[in-house]
Every structure is written in structure tokens, then in C-alpha cells.
Amino acid sequence: MSEVVKLQLIGLTIVGMGIVILLFVRAQFARVIGFVAIVLGLFSLVALAVPQMASLPPAEEKFDIATVKTPTDMAAIGQKIFFSKGQCALCHSIGPSESARCPDLKGIGAKLSREFIFESLTQPQAYIYLDYRHEGPPKEYPARMPYINKNPIGLTKNEILSVIAFLQQMSGEPISVSPSELEVPGQAPKAPVKAEDAAPVAVAHAR
Amino acid sequence: MRHQGGHLQRLLRALRRQGGWLPAWVFAAGLLAVPALGLAAEGTTAGPVDYRDIPGIGSRNIVWVIAQLHLLLAGFVLGVPIFAWLCEIVGWKSGEKRYDKLAKEFTKLLTSSYATTALFGGILLFLLIGFYPKLMNYLTDIFFPSFVFYCILFLLETATLYLYWYGWDAMQDGGKKTFHIFLGFLLNLFAFFIMIVPNSWATFQASPVVIAEGTDIQRAWAATWNPTWWPVNIHRLIANVVLGGYICGAYAGIRYLAARNAEERDHYDWMGYVGNFIGVFGLLPLPFAGYWLMREIYQYNQQMGITLMGGFLSWLFILQAMLIGVLFLGSNYYFWLGITHRIPGSEGQYKKPIMTMLVILLLCLGVWMTPHSLVASLEEARKMGGTHHPLLGVFGVMSAKMTVANLMILVTFMSFIMYWRAGKQETATWAKVARSVMGAVLILAGIAVIVLGVWGYFVPAIIRINYFSTSQVLIVLFVMLTITPLTALLLKSARTTTEMVWGRMPPRAGYALVLNAVMVILLMTLMGYARSSSRVHWHIYGVMRDSSQYAFSPALGYAAAFMALNTFLFCMLVAFIFWVATMGDKAKAGPGVSKGDLPHGMPAMAGGAPHDTDQRS
Secondary structure, eight states: OOHHHHHHHHHHHHHHHHHHHHHHOOOHHHHHHHHHHHHHHHHHHHHHHSOOOOBOOOOOOOOOTTTOOSHHHHHHHHHHHHHTTTOHHHHOOSSOOSSOSSOOOTTHHHHSOHHHHHHHHHSTTSSOOEEOSSSSSOEEOSSOOOOTTSTTTOOOHHHHHHHHHHHHHHTTOOOOOOGGGSOOTTTSOOOTTSHHHHOSOOOOOOO | OHHHHHHHHHHHHHHHHTTTHHHHHHHHHHHHHHHHHHHHHHHTSOSOOSOOOOTTTOHHHHHHHHHHHHHHHHHHHHHHHHHHHHHHHHHHHHOBHHHHHHHHHHHHHHHHHHHHHHHHHHHHHHHHHHHOHHHHHHHHHHHHHHHHHHHHHHHHHHHHHHHHHHTTTTSOSHHHHHHHHHHHHHHHHHHHHHHHHHHHHHHHHHSOOOOSSSOHHHHHHHHHSOTTHHHHHHHHHHHHHHHHHHHHHHHHHHHHHTOOSHHHHHHHHHHHHHHHHHHHHHHTTHHHHHHHHHHHHHHHOHHHHHHHHTSTTHHHHHHHHHHHHHHHHHHHHHHHHHHHHHSTTOTTTTHHHHHHHHHHHHHHHHHHTOOSSOOOOHHHHHHHTSSSOTTGGGGGSHHHHHHHHHHHHHHHHHHHHHHHHTTEEOOOTTHHHHHHHHHHHHHHHHHHHHHHHHHGGGSOHHHIIIIIIHHHHHHHHHHHHHHHHHHHHHHHTOEESSOOOSSOOOHHHHHHHHHHHHHHHHHHHHHHHHHHHTTTTEEETTTEEOOSTTOSBOOHHHHHHHHHHHHHHHHHHHHHHHHHHHHHHHHHHOTTOOOTTSOSSOOOSTTSOTTOGGGBO
């Protein structure tokens, strides 16, 4: 029996108990408790009826340098990072979207050089794309691009290169990053996800 | 072995002799020993410990329950003084003793509830230090100056509370009463600071500002003044007023249901009205404060905003819509019951407007609860051409939801105005003009809100958020700020045509009050989960990652079970506090003691006749 089914049974039992109290008990306080039980039980049942999604911490993509043989291997890892740890898909669409809060990334790997993409990810305020999806003068997109190599996202250089490989592959371009550029663990800075490494973050915006 | 067997037999005999008590004590002792087992398990590791846990129960679950109870109690303890102080001022200004009596009745609760809140705060602190030593060490390092300030505030609050409560009867006349009102002000001022200081610790975890340089005080101040601090402060302040009002209403509702005579029914009917009124008074601006908070979150960090509104927490906001919708319906329903039962002969007169408002509220609730993406099977999704319903899909976006939220506020406000004006006839010469102006303002505002809402579909999100939604909020505020004083002026010279009579509400009115309180508590537990989950796998967003086994946010169904449990426990705690606090009164009153100073079949002050002179001191 799944956890949801167990909780649904508990919820139904609580609602049932509440109904029994209201039907057979005359003491006012007990009746109020029965009423509250029905309300809380129904609330739980409604909450159990909607899609059940837990938020898990992002899986760390293991970079076993020995197994990454080709740029396509890097693109495959980059695709996973794009939709998970990198959180890129939260704001960016791949293909036109009216509701997207950031620029469309379809074909971006063909339009931009790898150096430019790297700069966009690590120094997002260096060059800001404007939104031309509406009439009148272009405006800034509502979402501000975060520094992807800093916390809370904190991609490593290997991960960023993999994302670039994915963007290029997705755009039908030859992948210009190579597995030989990957930093071997122990010879490069560690991933900045450990609390002790992350201590002083940049001062948050002062508006 | 024989010796041990003898012990066992003696123990079993003792258990039998003691009936149910001894096993209960043994069980309780076992429960108390559970933490020791858990902590001992972690104690074998060498070096500093990042986390401790209690296997089976889970440290996160325990902290969840205790923190939520502490927060709800704190909301109650901070909301009640605002409620009591407002009642005291009304009583002082109007001369109606029953307001003063009501204020005193609720202040009495403060002493026991204050201690209970502090107790849960202490338990929470010990648990946090025990379960999350590394996190607490970090927070202490940053916030130590504010810890000291917090302790001083507690001393001041405690001293003021003692003076306010124990000096109530001694400070009833002349200048002393003014001083007592001032003490009430101080009580609320210190309480406000007691609220905002820990808010800074909590909001820092979501939107941290960390500076590496500067003195301890400079670092603490920078961390305190983080981007979501003030939006949360304002939101919680208003929410506490709402909580205090609705809990007063629920208490009155329960007492009304259990009332044994007409005097009690009158008194608790009136108390229920006051509680509901203050709850609604706070509820109307609350969505605006929530909107501001959400805006600040988006501006601070888009990913966090999207996680909340469009990510795995998006369904939470459908639940929130349901709870708020029920709360609006419950509050309006109580107003409507008041109009039809407290004002004799008005049943038919207000039937049509009430039905119209009910239909509008239900339609608005339907739109608010429409999800952006529907839960659909693969087959259904294929037929719809995606998870967005071809017709209902348009209601699942923010433009529609902002519009109906504003309309629901407008309707609730008009319910209140209708209740206020019921049973009176305006005598001012300019009454007709005023009524026309109010009608025009209301209709134009409703149209403007809808037009902006529809227009919002055709403009970029940034325009809608920055201009359209803000304009909708300002329009609704304008309506309130125009119609309220105008109605007050009109009613100043109004003639009472039908006296309002207390104690005639049907039992379902009592249940409506209880329902409203439960909705508010559930909402607080729900939004607590949202606030905590928006940090995803971070203790301090972007600064200190949660590397424990609980570095995930559970699904909504599991979380809802905890919310329901916490709500139930809090209701029981509050019921216990009320019971303890009123135990002495019941003993003092005894059977058959006159309650002559309570209103019996008397006209009302707010919402009723203003001429109940024999209630004035």
C-alpha cells in the first residue's frame, strides 16, 4: 500500500469519526471537535488528490572523466544538468513561448560562440538581452539571469562546458567543447556546493 | 536468572495493581528516552556533528510540529493584544463597558498563552541546537547581537504585560485609564519588535545578505535587513490580527453553541460578531501584503519565485485558493446570517443581494481554484491538446486569479457595508447623492478590475505585474477608503428602523465561526510549508546547503497531513488555554449569578443601533 493510499485511509477515517461524533454525540465541545475533524480530514483528502511532487535535491552528475569519451557524452550530461541542477528550464524555453520569463534558447548554440555563452552564464550582467516580443521599445526580461557558477545553482566548470555542449548539439551545431577540456578532480577547484566553501555570498541587491 | 525473573514478576504485579497508570508512566518515560537513543546513535562519531536525528520519528518532523505550534501560538499571543487593545480603545471612546470587558477577557488569556508560547519556543530552541548544531552555530555567529536585543525585548514585554493585566481594574478612571491604554500601546509595540526580530532570522534563511566585513552589529544589521524581511513583517502583523479576530470568533461560537441561557447567548453572539469583524478587517488587506511579499521574492530571486508559483509548489496555491475562498465564504455567510437573524423582518429584503454576492463569490472561487495545468490522463491530455484545458485554461493564469481575488475582496467589503447599514434609514439631505456616488464607485471599480484583468492577457508579464495588478489593488483600496468614511458619515445621523437583536443566530453560525478560525490556522500552516520549501535543499539559500537526509521537501499530501495535525494540536492547546483561564470565573460566578451587565436583547453598537445608552458607563 502506497503512502498516499495510507494517508487517504487515515483522512477518510478521521472524516468518518467526525461524522459519527456529529450524529451520535450531544456534548457541544465534542461536536465541535467532530466538525473540526471533518474539515481537517477533507482538507487532507483534497491535498492528496492533487499531483504529489516532492522536491528532491539535485542529483550531482558524476564526471568520471574516463567514461566521457566524446563531445556527445558531454552533451548528454549537459542536457541532464539543463533540466535539473542548472534550473535553466525554470525560466528559459526551447522554442517560442509567450510566458517564458527569459530568452528562447532554441538555436542559441548556433547563434552564439561558446565563449559568449560561457560569459553569459558566468557574467550574466555583462551583456543583457532585451525582449522584443511586444510592440514599442524593447524591454528587459522580467527574470534576471543568475550567476550560474555561484550558489545557489553553483555549476562547476565541467558542468558549464557540458551545458554548452548540449546547447550546441540542440542547435544542430558541431560541438566545439571537447572532453580534453574537463578538469580532472583534485587538480581543479571543488564544486562550490559545500557550506564551508560558500560562506560569504555576494551582498544581495540593494534597491 | 531467577533473580531477574523475580523482578519481572514484581513489575508485572505492580503494573496490574496500578491499573492503567503505571503503563502510561512507563510509556511516557520510554517516549522521553527516545531522543537519548537517537542522540546516542549519533554520538559515536568523532568530531563535530552536523546533524542529529531520532530514528523512526525523524528530527525534521519533530521540529516541524514544534516550530509550527510555536509560530501559531506566537501569532495568537501577538494578535490577541492588538485585538484586546482595539476593543479597549473602542470601549474607552464609546463608553461601552462590554468592550472593555471583552478586552479584559482576552488579556487574561495572555498570561497563560504567553507562558505556553515561551515554553514551545524554549523546546524549539533546544531541538534546533540539538538537531542542527552547525546551522545554529552559523546563525548564532551572525545574529548574536539581535539575540541579546530579543532577550531585552522579552523582559520589557513581560513587565508591560504584568502591568497591563494586573493593573486593569486599578486603572479604570481618568488619567489612569489613559495610562492603561498607553501600556496597551507599549505592549503591542514590544510585541511587534518581538515578532520582527525572529522574522529576520527566518527571512535571512530565504534571502540571505551576508557581508564578510564590518563589526558584529554591522553584520547582524545587514543580515536582518534582508529583501523579504519587511514584506514578511507586514504580512505577519496583519495575519496575526486576522488570527486573533477569528480565534475570538471561534471561542465565541463554541460558547454560543454551549450557552445555557439567553444572557450567555446574547453575549457570545455579540462576541462572535466582534471577532468576525476584526478578522474580516484584517483579511481584506492581507492579500495585498501577500502580493507584495511575492513580488519581493521574485525580485530577489526568480528561481525561488518560480519554484513557488510555477514549480513543484504551484499546486499548493490551488489549496491556498480553496482555503481563502472558504474563509471568504464563511465570513460573508456569517454576515448574511447576522443580517437575516439579528434584524427582524429583513429576511426578504436582503435575499436578492445576498444571492448575487454568493454567486459572484462562488464564480470567483471557481476561477481562483482553476489550475494552470490540469491533472489529466494521457488520453485526456491528448484530447485537450495538452494539459491546458481549451476553455478553462484561460482561468489558470495569474491575470485571472488577481482579478477574482480583488473581486472577492470587494464583495466581502460590500457584505460588511450592507450589514453596517442594515436596519437603518439615512436622514441626511445628501444621502441620495452619497448612495449614488458609492454605487457608482463600486460599479466603476468592479468594471475597472475586470478590464485590467482581461487586458492583462495581452501585455507582457512585466507590464501586468508592475502596472495592471498594482492598479487593481489600488482601485480596491480606493473603494474601501471612499465608501467606509462616507458610510460612517451617513450613519451618523441615520435613524434606526429595526433594532438589532442578539442571541438569535442559528447554531450553524457558531460552526461558521469555528470553520473560519480553522481555515486561518490551516492557511498559516500551509504558507509556513511554502516558505520553508521555497528554500529547496538549502538551510540558508545559496549559503548553507542542507546535507542531511531530510534535504527534500515532501509532497503536498504528506505535508497536508502534518498541517492538519498541527492545526488540530493548536486548536486543542488554545481550547485548553481558554478552559484554564476561565476556570476561575466559572467557580466565582456559580450557578444563578446575575449577568446583568451583559446585553440581553440589546441593540448593537457596530453594525447595529448606536443608541444603546444604558450600556454606557
